[in-house]
Amino acid sequence: MNDSNSLPIETVRTSFTRCCAKDDFIDTFYHQLAFAAPQTGPMFANTDMEKQDALVRSGIEHLIEFAAGQDGVIGRIRELGVIHDRQNLDIPPELYPFWIDAMVLAVRECDDQFDEDLGKAWRAVLQPGIDLMTLIY
Ligand code: HEM
DSSP: OOOGGGSOHHHHHHHHHHHHTSTTHHHHHHHHHHHHOGGGGGGGTTOOHHHHHHHHHHHHHHHHHHHTTOGGGHHHHHHHHHHTSTTTTOOOGGGHHHHHHHHHHHHHHHOTTOOHHHHHHHHHHHHHHHHHHHHHO
16 A cells, blocks of 8 residues: 555646657657666667657556555556566666656656656655565566
């Protein structure tokens, strides 16, 4: 169970909807990630970025649902954790703060209602799911 009531779920959900209206939201995110953590660039050398765009959008949706306390999504977050764990993609937990920073920078570019509080809201809502993913590593 999550402490769902204290998290700004709806604020982030509506911001995410505004971001998804921008075609280049995920593209912007990957540019920010490659800039903040250059070692991640080559990891996507053979990735079909069109498919990845849709997969990451739904991944974000799952992180939001997890923060909202929807128990049904735990399995999907665990699965994502396993996909990224040391036996599979081998993404070390130290890289995840760059992922979050890159996401907040992408939101800053894509959501015209962005302000510092909204950035904090995104960080707070993404964190529980990311914690579970990195715990699995
Ligand atoms: C810095 C941290 C991360 C790095 C470096 C990273 C890297 C990768 C890489 C290399 C792939 C495989 C792409 C391919 O198939 O070629 C991938 C897949 C994926 N990542 Fe990450 N990832 C990170 C964090 C996250 C987080 C926090 C999420 C949460 C939404 C996420 C969501 C996904 C999804 C949904 C896929 C596709 C999985 C599938 O094929 O079903 N990633 N990631």
